[in-house]
Amino acid sequence: MATRISREELARRIAADIPDGAVVNLGIGAPTLVADYLPEDREIILHTENGMLAMGPKPAPDRVDPDLINAGKQPVTELPGAAYFHHADSFAMMRGGHLDVCVLGAFQVSQSGDLANWSTGAPDAIPAVGGAMDLAIGAKAVYVMTDLLTRDGTAKLVTECSYPLTGVGCVTRVYTDHAVFDVTARGFVVTELFGDTTLAELRELTGLELEEAE
Amino acid sequence: MIDKTVADIESAVADIPDGAVVMIGGFGRAGQPRELIDALIARRLQGLTVVNNNAGNGDTGLAALLETGAVRKIICSFPRQSDSWVFDRLYRAGEIELELVPQGNLAERIRAAGAGIGAFYTPTGYGTQLAEARETRRIDGRDYVLEYPIRADYALVSALTADRWGNLVYRKTARNFGPLMAAAATTTIVQVDHIVPLGSIDPEAVVTPGIYVDRVVALGERAWLRDGEFIGGVTVEGAPRARDHHDARPGGD
Numbered sequence: 001m002a003t004r005i006s007r008e009e010l011a012r013r014i015a016a017d018i019p020d021g022a023v024v025n026l027g028i029g030a031p032t033l034v035a036d037y038l039p040e041d042r043e044i045i046l047h048t049e050n051g052m053l054a055m056g057p058k059p060a061p062d063r064v065d066p067d068l069i070n071a072g073k074q075p076v077t078e079l080p081g082a083a084y085f086h087h088a089d090s091f092a093m094m095r096g097g098h099l100d101v102c103v104l105g106a107f108q109v110s111q112s113g114d115l116a117n118w119s120t121g122a123p124d125a126i127p128a129v130g131g132a133m134d135l136a137i138g139a140k141a142v143y144v145m146t147d148l149l150t151r152d153g154t155a156k157l158v159t160e161c162s163y164p165l166t167g168v169g170c171v172t173r174v175y176t177d178h179a180v181f182d183v184t185a186r187g188f189v190v191t192e193l194f195g196d197t198t199l200a201e202l203r204e205l206t207g208l209e210l211e212e213a214e
Numbered sequence: 215m216i217d218k219t220v221a222d223i224e225s226a227v228a229d230i231p232d233g234a235v236v237m238i239g240g241f242g243r244a245g246q247p248r249e250l251i252d253a254l255i256a257r258r259l260q261g262l263t264v265v266n267n268n269a270g271n272g273d274t275g276l277a278a279l280l281e282t283g284a285v286r287k288i289i290c291s292f293p294r295q296s297d298s299w300v301f302d303r304l305y306r307a308g309e310i311e312l313e314l315v316p317q318g319n320l321a322e323r324i325r326a327a328g329a330g331i332g333a334f335y336t337p338t339g340y341g342t343q344l345a346e347a348r349e350t351r352r353i354d355g356r357d358y359v360l361e362y363p364i365r366a367d368y369a370l371v372s373a374l375t376a377d378r379w380g381n382l383v384y385r386k387t388a389r390n391f392g393p394l395m396a397a398a399a400t401t402t403i404v405q406v407d408h409i410v411p412l413g414s415i416d417p418e419a420v421v422t423p424g425i426y427v428d429r430v431v432a433l434g435e436r437a438w439l440r441d442g443e444f445i446g447g448v449t450v451e452g453a454p455r456a457r458d459h460h461d462a463r464p465g466g467d
Contacts, residue, residue, distance in 0.1 A: 049317065050241040050387045065444060066244060066452040067388040067436075073242040073295075075450045084386055086393040086421075087241075087267075088325040091318030095338060119343075126305055127314050128294035134318035134338045168341035168357075 003195025004177040012037040014103060014145055014175050022100040023047055025135055028072045031103035031145050045081075047099055049131040051090045054082035071131065091131070094138030102139035104132065106146045106174070108161045111187035111208060113171040115144065116163035129166075136167030148176035148205060155206040157181065157188060178202060182213070189213050218380045219409055220429045223253045226403050230254065230368050233261040233286075237324065237369040237395040238276060241267050242295075243451060245388035247372035247405045248275045249433055254370070255279050261286045265324070265364055267317065267391060269293035269301035272451070280304060289364060291317035316344055319361050321394060327363035328397025328426070336361050369399030373422070376406040377413075380427025381420045389421065396426040403429045407436055 005013070007030055015037035018024055025047045026032050035057070038044050046055040049071045056077035059065065064075040093099060108116040115136050118129045136142055146156055157174065173191075174181040179202055180192040188206075190199060191213040199212050220226040227250060230236065236254070240246030255278055262285045269290050270277030277300040279285060288310060293301050304310040315323065316338050326334055335358035339345040349360040371392045373382040382404060384392055396402045409432045435441075438448045449455050 048387070050244070051390050052387050062455065063444075063446045064448060064450050064455070065386065065438060065446070066448060066450055067386040067438075069242065069244050069387055069450065073244070073450070078386070084384075084389055086389055087317070087321035087391050088394050091321050091338075095318055095336065124306075126294040126298075126302055127312070128292045129314060129316050129344060130292040131317040133316040133342060133344065137337050137340070138318075165342045 003197050005194045007033060007177075008037075010145060010175055010177060013180070014143060015039065017143075018042070018044055018101055020044070023053070023098065025049065025094070025099050025102040025139065027102065027104040027132070027135065028130075029105045031105060032070075032072065034103055034145070047090075047093060048076070049090055049094075049135070051085050051087060052078070052082060054079040056082075091134050094131070094134045097138065097140060099139040101141045101143060102135045103143045103145050104135060106144045106156060107163045108156050108158050109144055109146075109171050109174050109183070110158055110161045111183070113169045113183040114161050115142070115166045115171050116161040117166045119164045121164050132166050136170045141172045142170050144171055144174045146174065146176055148178045148202075155208075157206045157208060159208065178205070181210070186211060217378045218424070218428060218430050219378050220431045223249050223405065223431050223433070224256065226250065226405075226429050226431045227253045227257060227370075230257065230259065232259050234259070234367040235263040235265070235365070237265040237366040237391075237399055239266075239369070239371040239390065239392040239395050240276075241387065241390040243271055243275065245372050245384070245390050245392055246275050247370045250370040250372070250403060250405050251275050251279050255282055255284070258282070259284050263287045263289065265289045265366060265395070267291055267320065268295060269298055269312075271295060271297045273300065277301070280310065283309070285310060287311040287313065289313040289315060289320070291315055291320050314344060320364070321391065323361055323364040324391065324394040324398045327365040328394060331363060333360050333362045335359065364398065366395070366399040367401065369395040369402040371396050371402060371404045373404055373406050374408075375415065376404060376409050376427070376430040376432075377411065377415055377424070378409065378430070379412060380404065380422075380424030380430055381415050382406070382422035382424075382427060383415060383419055384421050393422045396422045401428045402426055403431070405431050405433055407434060407439070408432055
């Protein structure tokens with residue numbers, strides 16, 4: 001069985017790749033963990049879709065401000081240098097290519113970089129998309145943070161997505177609990193293996209012809 | 215003299231008819247014009263189309279409006295939340311129509327209506343279910359989808375401060391859709407904490423110029439502010455926070 005790293009370790013690994021000066025949007029769910037591991041010696045600005053730059057961590061319980069929340073509708077704080085703006089400006093920042101990095105969760109990522117993360121297509125499910133489609137096509141670098149396998153052991157890296165798409169050819173890199181994959185013109189390229197994970201194991205788990213970075 | 219001040223919240227919404235298209239500001243509960251919605255509920259209207267980012271939280275505000283059966287259709291980006299049980303039940307029962315729009319397209323379609331734009335090409339949603347049957351176009355090597363404006367008969371918006379001309383200042387992330395919706399509706403109705411004398415809002419700080427606003431009604435200061443200063447002591451829902459033993463413990467979270 002291949003080695004897996006924890007969600008916290010994965011968040012730390014992603015945070016290490018975010019450069020000084022970057023403007024970053026962290027998607028709802030596991031990606032928000034990345035905020036806890038951003039290196040303190042780098043100035044990194046967090047964007048939240050509901051109209052704020054320089055979002056800070058959650059407040060003390062007696063300092064919760066209902067007018068100051070993140071995309072997940074959780075209370076946050078403002079850091080020095082913060083700015084507020086309306087929703088059309090906030091999404092212009094995404095669509096207009098002004099965000100350096102976004103980190104999103106995924107149901108599936110295809111080898112051509114298609115992302116499926118908003119709907120499983122189940123007939124009884126209530127659909128909800130939020131800002132996922134704007135983020136996926138807007139940020140300069142789109143990082144996906146996910147387990148390599150679903151709970152029933154199916155690989156989330158696929159030849160072609162079977163779930164409804166969020167964006168076409170938009171994913172830059174996939175950080176999983178087993179390895180890091182770059183999306184390239186030749187498909188997935190493994191750039192880093194965690195623990196004693198091997199390329200052969202990844203090929204078996206995903207059924208994909210994975211290349212190893214030189 | 216221009217005076218958009220309305221004395222009470224009931225008369226602010228008194229002319230909204232059955233079947234109206236009503237934009238309601240807010241992202242979740244932040245910026246949701248709760249008191250205007252309550253006044254709308256009291257009107258017992260039918261066949262409304264509501265435009266909001268979400269589809270109500272808990273049993274209050276927009277959720278309470280949906281509960282009355284007043285809303286025929288909702289246009290939003292993210293109806294499904296942990297506390298959206300009112301919408302969930304109506305949707306599953308087939309009692310409400312949903313138009314699901316990616317959030318940035320929702321914002322831009324509302325903006326386009328206010329700005330007199332006939333339609334626009336956006337890359338968001340290209341190649342997905344939410345852009346099916348729409349016109350597409352490749353411009354400079356990138357694929358786009360044609361999206362049309364969303365207009366409304368009325369907008370209900372919450373802001374912090376207004377003057378009698380309807381100039382508005384918002385507070386933090388409660389701004390969200392307010393400025394867009396104010397411009398996109400035929401009649402824009404705004405609830406604020408305070409209406410201040412004309413000239414006392416710094417012109418450089420006006421976020422929504424009064425040209426977009428038709429009515430303002432003052433409700434008094436929100437529970438987590440005192441004389442304009444943040445005092446806390448509430449939950450993220452805005453309810454008074456029950457003190458617990460953690461408060462007494464130094465360094466507790």
